[in-house]
Amino acid sequence: MKVEDFDFDLPEELIAQTPLLDRTASRLLIVNPNEQTLEHHQFAHILEELHAGDCLVLNDTRVLPARLMGVKEETGANIELLLLKQTNDDEWETLVKPAKRVKIGTMVTFGEGLLHAQCVGELDHGGRIFKFQYEGIFYEILERLGEMPLPPYIREKLDDQERYQTVYAKERGSAAAPTAGLHFTEPLLEAIRAKGVEIAFVTLHVGLGTFRPVSVDSIEEHDMHSEFYSVSEETATVINRTKANGGNVIAVGTTSTRTLETVASKHDGKIVAEQGWTSIFIYPGYDFKAVDGLITNFHLPKSTLVMLVSALASKETILHAYKEAVAEQYRFFSFGDAMFIRPAK
Known part of the structure; x- marks a missing residue:
């Protein structure tokens, strides 16, 4: 299967640069895989698509404000660090700009001395390992x-950093938001619970x-990147009960989908409590074992995310939906509008 098969024309002006004031005011394109039909709604309509006995699965990761602007203590030169992954208690793998100014032993200070960091290693891809020093x-x-x-692709400055967090974000560690979840508010989640839908x-x-x-x-x-996941005993119980009772498991976002399918693939379709690293790559031909429906944003052409959603509906159905979204001027990517792929059963 060719990457070019997942290409589509996307006008640059449809890439959303800022979030809407009301999270639920975004648009919702509903894809019905059975009839291969499309419906246009506001996101709040998702309440009508979820039913008692269903389970909505959310990714509660919290994005780290991981970009740090500092100065090289020796020369005063500006240094930008992007935290990638914590390796030890106070050591992080980072990307550095400009990397050529940072050698092992280089000291960088941030926030007029609130935070100090020393370069203690170099990485194969050009990054650096920094050990941080601080009080508190x-x-x-x-x-x-x-x-x-x-x-x-977002060039506008974000006035309120919490708008790049879901309202239920809790577990620190992401370099990017699970953007399908940005459409939910606490009142909407409460209304979903009140309808008899379990939230995991x-x-x-x-x-x-x-x-x-x-x-x-x-x-x-293509080799997928590896990401850390965790599933609790409570979540495993709720999802397995939903499946046993004939309810639909609706994943919010490709990240929730990849987590559930990673675990289900290892345990004959069952969800168990575990944590680990996943590099699962889902594309057309994949047999879904846990996820029945998917709420997702509109993704980049030729991306692994478009391939994943095409696996749940079909490449033809998804590319038709994307063509319709472009024609109707839906907003794309992180701060854009949403799509709901209804369960096929």
């Missing part, structure tokens, strides 16, 4: 000094690899 709680300092690492949480920390383009011609040759 690291994450509280990071919340004060750090900036959200917004995706490269998984955690998958989104890595920067989610923005990496597919650089091979054949999708079977």
Whole structure:
């Protein structure tokens, strides 16, 4: 299967640069795989699509304000760090700009001395390992000094950093938001619960690899990036009960989908409590074992995310839906509108 098969024309002006004031005011394109029909609604309509006995699965990861602007202590030169992954208590793998100014031993200070960091290693891809020094709680300092690492296609500055977090974000660790969840508000979630829909949480920390383009011609040759996931005993129980009772499991976002399918693939379709690293790559031909329906945003052409949603409906159905979304001027990507792929059964 060719990567080019998942291409489509996307006018740049449809890439949403800022979030809407009301999270639920975004538009919702509903895809019905059975009849291959499309419906246009506002996102709040999702309440009508969920039914008693269903389970809505949300990714509760919290985005780190992982971009730090500092100065090289020796020269005063400006240095930008992007935290990628914590390796030890106070050591992080990072991307650095400009990398050529940072050697092992280089000291960088942030926030007029609130935070110091020393380069203690170099990485194969050009990144650096930094060991941080501070007084107090690291994450509280990071919340004060750090900036959200917004995706490269967003060029507007974000006035309120919480708008790049879901309202239920809890587990710190993501380099990017699970953006399908940005449409939900607490009142909407309460209304969903009141309808008899169970809400379960998984955690998958989104890595920067989610923005990496597919650089091979054949999708079977693409190596997926690895991301950390965690599923609790409570979530496993709720999802298995839903399936046993004939309810639908509706994943919010590709990250929730990848988490559930990773676990179900390892345990004969059952969800168990576990954590680990996943590099699952879902594309057309994949047999879904846990997820029945999917709420998702509109993704980049030729991306692994478009391939995943095409596996749940079909490539033809999804590309038709995307063509319709472009014609109707839906907003695309992180701060854009949403799509709901109804369960096929």
